[in-house]
Amino acid sequence: MQLEKYKIDEFNHTQQASHNRKFEFIAEGIAQVEDVLQKLVNFQIAIPSWALGTGATRFGRFAGGGEPRTIEEKIEDVGLLHALNRSSGAISLHIPWDIPQDYKAIKTLAAQHGLTFDAVNSNTFQDQPGQPLSYKFGSMQHVDKAVRQQAIDHNLEVIRHGVELGSESLTVWLADGSCFPGQLNFRKAFQNTLESLQEVYAALPENWKVYVEYKAFEPNFYSTTIGDWGQSLLLANKLGAQAYTLVDLGHHLPNANIEQIVSLLLMEGKLGGFHFNDSKYADDDLTTGSIKPYQLFLIFNELVEGMDARGMNHATDLGWMIDQAHNLKDPLEDLLQSVQAIMIAYAQALIVDRTALTEAQQQNDVARAQEILQDAFRTDVRPLVAEAQLRAGGAVNALELYRQLKVRENLIQERGLKTVSTGL
Ligand SMILES: [Mn+2]
Secondary structure (H helix, E strand, O other), rough: OOHHHHHHHHHHHHHHHHHHHHHHHHHHHOOHHHHHHHHHHHHEEEEEEHHEEOOOOOOEEEEOOEEEEEEEEHHHHHHHHHHHHHHEEEOOOOOOOOOOOHHHHOOOOOOOOOOOOOOEOOOOOOOOOOOOOOOOOOOOOOOOHHHHHHHHHHHHHHHHHHHHHHHOOOEEEOOEEEEOOOOOOOHHHHHHHHHHHHHHHHHHOOOOOEEEEOOOOOOOOEEEOOHHHHHHHHHHHHHHOEEEEEEOOOOOOOOHHHHHHHHHHOOOOOOOEEEOOOOOOOOOEOOOOOOOHHHHHHHOOOOOOHHOOOOOOOOOOOOEEEEOOOOOOHHHHHHHHHHHHHHHHHHHOOOHHHHHHHHHOOOOOOOHHHHEEEEHHHHHHHHHHHHHHHHHOEEEEEEEHHHOHHHHHHHHHHOOOOOOOOOO
């Protein structure tokens, strides 16, 4: 399905007067509003290829209809999102779920939708059909060198696909760990993982980054070999300048102070990328901003402060991606909501009065510091985000237009009701 630009324009026209009123109201109170708007226009969040179909819990999967059946249809779906919000201009592929056959054709298709290829993701947490050795007891940590080699070779293959597509980063998430005390020698497991990653690192093109993702638990429940940001940072430091830690919001123990983790990783120059999602209990993969929007804002507050302190470009110096699975909602609606939640949190962080906050901190004025942060958080910045998306050619309200245009109904007509997209 192609979204004609005139339909977006028509829709925007019907909303223009009401939008202008709201925008002018908020713009008046913001210093350097043009600068904030430009940052919002530039900011792009990558959509993972596995989030476009209804995902699964460990117990069942309920297909939603009209799901993308091929990598081409996945690109088309991300293209639809991007046409609507102009804030999701990249796609992140997972190998082997999305192995491109014709690189040139895929790249052309992506370019037609204004999309680039974000990080490529390897998978050594499942056995694939025809795979000689099993990852049941881990991949890069495995006691058998032959299994480790298989995992290394897979990552090298993923890099080769990425190079062909113009991607510039590899994300490695390992499910490696143990379920029972005594099962693993922690030190050997870590050492094997490091040595395996070193071989992958050696194959990285010069302009590439490798992101080492951590996760506290699941699928292993006693130990995870890269279980927290300390273990990831240790690996990234040992690997070298092209290796970074990746923070997935759902991969922490309950109540972890993620904003503090972000701040210190940025200080060390070792924060590489982000996976957005939200959770109530663990790695729930719920819509970003649906459960803890204040935490999301606090994280962005540290991101903006920390990136500015290092003179980093907000839009391009970190990898921004959504990492979610959807059970109940239309995945495209869910992704539109997630992108919007991220844009809102980012906009709120951009309008924090940093000079006043620094002053309050220096004076130990705790109440004032809290007021400054909450003043930004409680500002309705939606018209600001909408203005940026309008200027970039998107819709003033992407989700509303998505429904008006009956996009899902159209996709079901095109692709059928019983389509199942590859992924979890
Ligand atoms: Mn992730």
